[in-house]
Amino acid sequence: MIAREAAKELQILAKNFKSVALIGPRQSGKTTLCKAQFPDKKYISLENPDIRLFAKQDPRGFLDQFPEGGILDEIQHIPELFSYLQQILDESETEGKFILTGSNNFLLQESITQSLAGRIGYLQLLPLTINEKKEAKLFNSEIDQNLLTGFFPSIADKKLDPARWYSNYIKTYVERDVRQIKNIVSLTSFTKFLQLCAGRVGQLLNANSLA
Template identity: 50%
Template sequence: MIPRSISAELQESAREYPVVTLHGPRQSGKTTLVRMVFPDKPYFSLEDPDIHMAAEEDPRGFLARMEDGGILDEIQRLPILLSYIQGIVDEKNRPGMFILTGSHQPRLQEAISQTLAGRTAILTLLPFSLEELRNYAKEWNPYDLIVRGFFPRVHEQGLKAGRFYSGYLQTYVERDVRAMIQLKDLNLFQQFLKLIAGRVGQTVNYTSLSNDVGVSGTTIKNWISVLKASYVLYELPPYFENIRKRVVKSPKIYFTDIGLIAYLLGIETPEQAERDPLRGGLYENLVIMEILKVLTNRGQRPDLHFYRDAQGIEVDLIVNEDRTLYPIEIKSAKTFTPGIAKGIERFKSLLPDRVGNGTVFYDGDRDFDFKGNRVRNPLRVEDPYGVITGG
């Protein structure tokens, strides 16, 4: 098993809180991780019909089998257990009793906020990060990563990416969508997925998507909401605080795992990915997700944005760290040109007292600084977030 960077944060949280909740997309490795980090705790999957029935029919009796707590996998399948867990941890008042995992964020967060507020640490496990894979293989071609994605089974078991994502889409994505909303036409939903994959890194235009798919704008919003809830999509909000210009206020959409985009677009080889017209958006998705993973693996709540205004000033990513804004440009080009940093420089002029040094991430071989901005290849630096913040 490839070690996970979040393991230390998971252990520390269990020393401080009676409950630790680990959520994230299906197949990101949650079950494997918690069973490895807490090998002595009894494990129960609430997706197992027999276990689910036993827990539902007699919650007290079921939890009584875990005198010192245990691991409850996919807790959102039976959120009523959280009320009983609250009573147990309040009575025993011991850290690290229950380890919970879940895949549906809103459903899980709503239940936790009602029952376990202040009693649980909440962590997010996404698919592998570059840092984790770097211990597995020293050199990576970004376009190989775009095709293979970052799900653990593809790398640890050597699965073919196309076969994995075909099964992942049918078994998890479509099933979860059906469980959360009434999906009347699966073909239209599949068409929508391919369309949104083709618009990766673009601002969401509900009207355009609605017209192209042939469903209402409300349906498009519901589908996006469900895919965000299942950690299939990630929404990057715009930054417009203290900005006096007309700015874009629609979010951008990215996929939590880049390999699913490649599968939906029919990209099967690194060579195809490198030649694809969407190469820039794919590379941008890869880098933004890497920064997100670095933060979630440290137990931090990411504060990420992008910026675009009516005058054409655009910054691909803005990291808000301790009230300092760090602008980042992401380009798939192998050659740096001064024009790449133009958006960073213009954004600095808007908020000179709040904007820190900028970063350009590109696919070139040279690492250097340009006008106080760092120019780096994100696949070759050990800590891309440290590059951004100067840490």
């Protein structure tokens, strides 16, 4: 596992809040980091359709599986859980009881603001930093090569083909995350918008050229 700079802050938050939300893009290493930092906590992923259905139909019964707390991965899929979590956290004296992760910042932050404000620590995990890649001996001395491969852990650690990986990543992002955002009407238009933005990286923003 690649050592992450966010690990220390994650532990600090878990000692000061009853719950911690680890937010970041897909494949930034959230699940790996949580499992490594809290190996004794029960883990469950809400990406699984069967688990998601159970949590949606019976939120209380679902959370009863975690009397000692746990890691709830991709919790933004089931916003119904947050009201029940609020009650559990209010009745608990345990710090760091639940570790929540989410890839859709918009949906997750909305739910946190409504139900868990003051009860939860908030930490963002982005892909690898330059220092993290250097420490793991994955940083290429050629700047162009680093720009090509990017800083997602999977590409760096497993030496994956970046062109193929990013193509599939964008497809997943658009079809699974963007679709959940209420004011995104056309996925085709949004995909074109991403392409236009990508072609203007490093330039001054000209909104008219994106219209």
